[in-house]
Amino acid sequence: QDILAENNQYAQLNREYFRANNMLALNFVSSPGSGKTTLLEKTIYGLKNKCAITVIEGDQQTNRDAERIALTGVPVLQINTGKSCHLDAHQIGHALEKLTPPNDSVLFIENVGNLVCPALFDLGESHKVVILSVTEGDDKPLKYPEMFHAASLMLINKIDLLPYVDFNVTRCIEYAKRINPKLAILEISATKDQGMSAWLQWLKQHKNLG
Amino acid sequence: QDILAENNQYAQLNREYFRANNMLALNFVSSPGSGKTTLLEKTIYGLKNKCAITVIEGDQQTNRDAERIALTGVPVLQINTGKSCHLDAHQIGHALEKLTPPNDSVLFIENVGNLVCPALFDLGESHKVVILSVTEGDDKPLKYPEMFHAASLMLINKIDLLPYVDFNVTRCIEYAKRINPKLAILEISATKDQGMSAWLQWLKQHKNLG
Numbered sequence: 001q002d003i004l005a006e007n008n009q010y011a012q013l014n015r016e017y018f019r020a021n022n023m024l025a026l027n028f029v030s031s032p033g034s035g036k037t038t039l040l041e042k043t044i045y046g047l048k049n050k051c052a053i054t055v056i057e058g059d060q061q062t063n064r065d066a067e068r069i070a071l072t073g074v075p076v077l078q079i080n081t082g083k084s085c086h087l088d089a090h091q092i093g094h095a096l097e098k099l100t101p102p103n104d105s106v107l108f109i110e111n112v113g114n115l116v117c118p119a120l121f122d123l124g125e126s127h128k129v130v131i132l133s134v135t136e137g138d139d140k141p142l143k144y145p146e147m148f149h150a151a152s153l154m155l156i157n158k159i160d161l162l163p164y165v166d167f168n169v170t171r172c173i174e175y176a177k178r179i180n181p182k183l184a185i186l187e188i189s190a191t192k193d194q195g196m197s198a199w200l201q202w203l204k205q206h207k208n209l210g
Numbered sequence: 211q212d213i214l215a216e217n218n219q220y221a222q223l224n225r226e227y228f229r230a231n232n233m234l235a236l237n238f239v240s241s242p243g244s245g246k247t248t249l250l251e252k253t254i255y256g257l258k259n260k261c262a263i264t265v266i267e268g269d270q271q272t273n274r275d276a277e278r279i280a281l282t283g284v285p286v287l288q289i290n291t292g293k294s295c296h297l298d299a300h301q302i303g304h305a306l307e308k309l310t311p312p313n314d315s316v317l318f319i320e321n322v323g324n325l326v327c328p329a330l331f332d333l334g335e336s337h338k339v340v341i342l343s344v345t346e347g348d349d350k351p352l353k354y355p356e357m358f359h360a361a362s363l364m365l366i367n368k369i370d371l372l373p374y375v376d377f378n379v380t381r382c383i384e385y386a387k388r389i390n391p392k393l394a395i396l397e398i399s400a401t402k403d404q405g406m407s408a409w410l411q412w413l414k415q416h417k418n419l420g
């Protein structure tokens with residue numbers, strides 16, 4: 001409660017920083033392995049000729065995700081949270097001091113894989129983007145409502161696996177809208193490049209890239 | 211830290227209760243949607259003629275998992291954790307007072323879907339069983355080491371999906387053993403009933419059911 005109040009103060013500083021520098025900051029959240037890093041890899045290739053991109057990676061341990069992002073050529077910083085289950089706004093503020101992203105750029109933050117705790121920790125982002133894999137089951141919005149309530153956009157990922165799993169897309173969308181009627185929803189496969197143009201379109205609209 | 215110390219005191223009371231009643235208590239942990247509830251459904255059918263089973267279900271919201279378990283005919287209690295990301299030992303103690311499981315029985319605890327926080331909260335269980343779905347990626351033991359260090363057994367689930375995903379079983383096992391050399395490992399498909407007899411065997415050995 002004190003922890004949340006303190007985090008919100010740092011989040012507000014970050015939010016003001018992003019506004020002052022005309023930056024779009026997105027906080028990518030999901031369960032472990034739903035496809036956050038793969039989506040960022042593909043998104044960077046789709047967008048890097050149009051605008052500057054910076055990435056902040058969060059994981060309990062290892063540099064593995066930052067190393068993957070580094071291969072795309074954009075600046076990236078890895079934060080290891082140790083036992084902690086979420087990135088916090090203070091860590092993001094420090095990362096921004098090191099990264100010094102340019103004006104008018106896009107910041108992608110990949111949070112620790114966790115469908116619970118990151119919903120409570122504002123990082124100062126413009127939007128939370130929640131990724132739900134079709135392999136997890138369509139009832140997740142009801143069972144983990146805080147995260148779907150906090151998000152602006154839900155990406156249903158791994159739709160290439162729909163023939164092999166028990167996932168009803170219509171039902172999942174209905175559950176998600178029950179929790180958050182304003183939630184935008186797109187269906188994608190990050191590995192098979194399905195639905196990526198609609199996702200890039202959402203990004204450009206929110207960055208006013210036209 | 212105070213929270214953990216207080217939790218450990220309640221955990222110790224639970225552990226003594228389980229020992230006094232000759233109960234095997236298992237804490238099932240995994241990311242959201244890795245197959246905990248499906249595994250419990252199948253396990254109960256495989257075991258209910260041999261010993262008494264009781265289930266405690268943990269989720270942020272809804273009774274959905276407890277309702278699924280109730281269809282198997284065993285006693286079950288649902289705990290909703292609200293914003294909290296894990297079951298704690300105090301909640302388990304209260305649940306035991308309501309459930310009053312018999313001597314020599316098995317208790318299955320399904321924790322909140324979360325690969326981070328439940329590793330820190332001892333419930334007094336005999337063993338943590340971590341379930342990793344092949345859809346999550348084989349590097350999860352390295353990136354979320356606390357959970358794999360805390361577990362006694364890892365179940366690699368959804369092996370029926372191996373033809374369609376990028377998951378190297380050998381590499382995953384090597385990573386897991388790097389984090390926890392004593393970790394037992396089994397490969398299963400809860401929905402296709404693959405690997406279930408080896409899993410039931412592990413259970414019976416640990417319950418001394420012969």
Ligand SMILES: Nc1nc2c(ncn2[C@@H]2O[C@H](COP(=O)(O)OP(=O)(O)OP(=O)(O)O)[C@@H](O)[C@H]2O)c(=O)[nH]1
Binds near residue numbers: 039065161345377
């Ligand atoms: N079939 C399929 N697999 C995918 C898709 N997107 C990602 N994957 C696979 O899912 C696994 C995990 O992908 P990541 O991108 O590492 O997931 P993540 O959310 O970044 O994982 P963490 O950062 O550890 O929480 C990898 O084996 C990917 O190849 C998809 O659209 N379809």
Ligand SMILES: Nc1nc2c(ncn2[C@@H]2O[C@H](COP(=O)(O)OP(=O)(O)OP(=O)(O)O)[C@@H](O)[C@H]2O)c(=O)[nH]1
Binds near residue numbers: 249401
């Ligand atoms: N293909 C395949 N799907 C599975 C398997 N086991 C579970 N599933 C599916 O995975 C989805 C989630 O299963 P659950 O048992 O609800 O997972 P869970 O871990 O209990 O989920 P939470 O309690 O919400 O964290 C469901 O659609 C299941 O049918 C498996 O072995 N193979």
Ligand SMILES: [Mg+2]
Binds near residue numbers: 110
């Ligand atoms: Mg990642």
Ligand SMILES: [Mg+2]
Binds near residue numbers: 247320
């Ligand atoms: Mg479940």
